[in-house]
Amino acid sequence: MVLDGQQDASITAAAQALRAGQLVGLPTETVYGLAADADNDQAVAQVYTTKGRPADHPLIVHVADASGIGHFARNVPAFAQALVQAFWPGPLTLILPRRPGHGAAAAGQQDSIGLRCPAHPVAQALLRACVAAGVHGVAAPSANRFGRVSPTTAAHVQDEFGDGLLVLDGGACAVGIESTIVDCTRGVPVLLRPGAITRAQIAAACGIAPLSKEELPAHTPRASGTLEAHYAPNAKVRLMDTKALQAGLDLLGSDAAHLAVYARTPLRAPQVLLRRMPQDAEAAAQELFAALRGFDDAGVRLVWIEWPPATPEWEGVRDRLQRAAAA
Template identity: 35%
Template sequence: MNTNRWSVDKYVDEYESYPQIIQAAELLKKNEVVAFPTETVYGLGGNAENDEAVAKIFAAKGRPSDNPLIIHIADIAKLHDFVAHVPEKAKKLMDKFWPGPLTIIFQKKAGKLSNKATAGLSTVAVRMPADPVALAIIKQSGIPIAAPSANRSGRPSPTTAEHVWEDLNGKIAGIIDGGPTGVGVESTVLDCTANVPTILRPGGITKEQLESVIGAVNVDPALVDNGKAPKSPGMKYRHYAPNAPLYLVDGTKEFLQKLVNEKRMEGHIVGILTTEENKQYYEGDYVYACGKRNDLPTVASSLYEALRFFNRTDVDIIYSEMFFNEGVGLAIMNRLMKAAAHRVINENE
């Protein structure tokens, strides 16, 4: 398949009249799949009402069919086409955080969406992206867009069009290049069908932000205990992993450097994932500073590029620092834990 690639300027108005946007929307209406930027990561969009289009998303990604897709809309009125009930707490969150990096799970209204998009579940996950290019494509197409991250399953999510090209060139109809994404990690997924809304995936909106609007919010225990089964089907799969094995190091900088030295003495090529504050303390074959420890959103926005950076090197093992499970740190650690297959080396054990 020939993959079209278009560039758009995010800093101009009237996106819906752009020829690139119109072409991409026409492909979506013909049940092809197209990658486009959102404020979190690049999404791989297809017509959420059509089984054929949804099947193409799963095929291009190599994604398991029991992993439901997030439905993207550009108009809250469209929500009522396929959502059975909007709880009051969900309304408050939509007022505060939509458009934005928050996905809300609702009870599904039968008959509108492809059952493949929701993996046959009675619920549906919906968000309204904040990126103007994404909103323009959805509006121009006139259909709800199912859109997981635009990467091959298991690999680090894409935060640039080049990342999408690396993974999906020849597998999809088109890619719209809108420049690097901002947030850098996927949206927060919040189940609002529960009595107490529950975070199934931490992301761009923090638990603290959610609670400031609606009060108590739970966190799926599986996010902090690898022994528990996750409530979100997709969270049981391996995600975000670089090619080389990644190990998280719970300990001092000196301990991490000791691990690096031992592996290098054995002839290994070692990568270190750190922050700008700590980069000076390490010596390895490849040392990548992934944002600032005292400004965790910069770590989130750089995380997937850091993991992909190591894929472009000849490292055969990677050691990473850890972060506190608070605020955006919860999302960062969730992605790192899954990328490392929960491999943690503790200095005190």
């Protein structure tokens, strides 16, 4: 059941459902989430079961504002506080030491927990209504089957889970890829997953350049969306440079049935489904998952994608495509 997220009655219905231990499809600026009361272990277990997600793979908990941190986390370092001040509400998740007795199932039983304050107005309205109803935060991984392409519209969520799930329609997601994740449990910021907020922005906000997880591998907490293979359509994804793309298309010629190409560079490909990737990284991120879903809807079996530029603003898109190709 899809409800208009702009209506007060829809927000009330969704908050009541979450309070009762049910699941809700939640729009955020990044992707749509499959939400449950983060302190209700049975409800959180439903998220894992519905997605087919391993129970030790943690979920991100969404809170209405920075005051929600104290319910789920403890010992918040100064640089994490600076990141909250700079980027919340927004597409940034912080991994923080978890307060015992709160969010254990959502954290995959780790002693750390991922927290985010989404900027989407429908998400904000729902989270505020949840707090008023006694729900301090919602665990909300992407609303899709585990490992598959994330949803960026209410229709995508309905396609994944059918009419039995209450979904708040907040329109198409403005960012389009999942949040940047920064681990704040080891004394310095460590980037676990790139996203719309870049390394340079993190460094400017907190005064410390974030390390890569490879630079500080010991005791790295598990985090959402960091498996090698993830975000994959049904079609097989292959990343290629421009020269290899055109050479492959020339070689296949009229035998290129069931092939799609997603590229920034104009290519000669009259026999294939060709979609132009935006030249701008932000626009490419916004449409990425919808494009991959569209190729599946068209029934293609193979998608050739031009490598995104190796520049900082494209890091989030490159990350998602590399994981999609690894599936």
